[in-house]
Amino acid sequence: MDNPCLSCGACCGAFRVSFYWREADEESGGIVPSELTDHLEGFRLCMKGTNRSHPRCVALEGEIGRGVRCAIYDRRPSPCRNFGIFFKNGVWRAGIEELMRCNQARAAWGLLPLFPEPDRRKDLATA
Ligand code: SF4
Numbered sequence: 001m002d003n004p005c006l007s008c009g010a011c012c013g014a015f016r017v018s019f020y021w022r023e024a025d026e027e028s029g030g031i032v033p034s035e036l037t038d039h040l041e042g043f044r045l046c047m048k049g050t051n052r053s054h055p056r057c058v059a060l061e062g063e064i065g066r067g068v069r070c071a072i073y074d075r076r077p078s079p080c081r082n083f084g085i086f087f088k089n090g091v092w093r094a095g096i097e098e099l100m101r102c103n104q105a106r107a108a109w110g111l112l113p114l115f116p117e118p119d120r121r122k123d124l125a126t127a
Pocket of ligand 1: 011012017047057058059060061069070071072073076077080
């Protein structure tokens with residue numbers, strides 16, 4: 001299995017990506033480019049483009065399902081860092097809830113669901 005995350009990007013085009021404002025505040029050690037964020041209620045920001053009915057993060061480059069990259073990968077906010085990721089050998093690094101959200105996002109873009117390799121499913125159940 002090739003790494004499906006390198007061509008997918010559906011998770012960056014399906015959910016509101018919100019986080020605590022300090023993640024985009026340089027003086028507090030934040031690393032997320034503030035110009036790519038919108039203010040939400042209270043102390044929360046979100047990535048531009050993700051707070052709408054058909055979200056797509058402004059930092060996502062490429063075509064979902066074909067070939068994508070995050071333009072701020074090293075500076076992406078915590079929800080993106082915490083979201084699951086598939087590795088080339090079929091290992092899913094996260095829990096079952098994240099995998100379900102991954103497949104929910106893929107379905108929204110007409111992409112087939114993904115499952116870990118059979119010999120890795122036991123690891124997922126205990127993750
Ligand atoms: S910051 Fe990068 S990883 Fe996060 S939603 Fe945007 S494109 Fe995706």
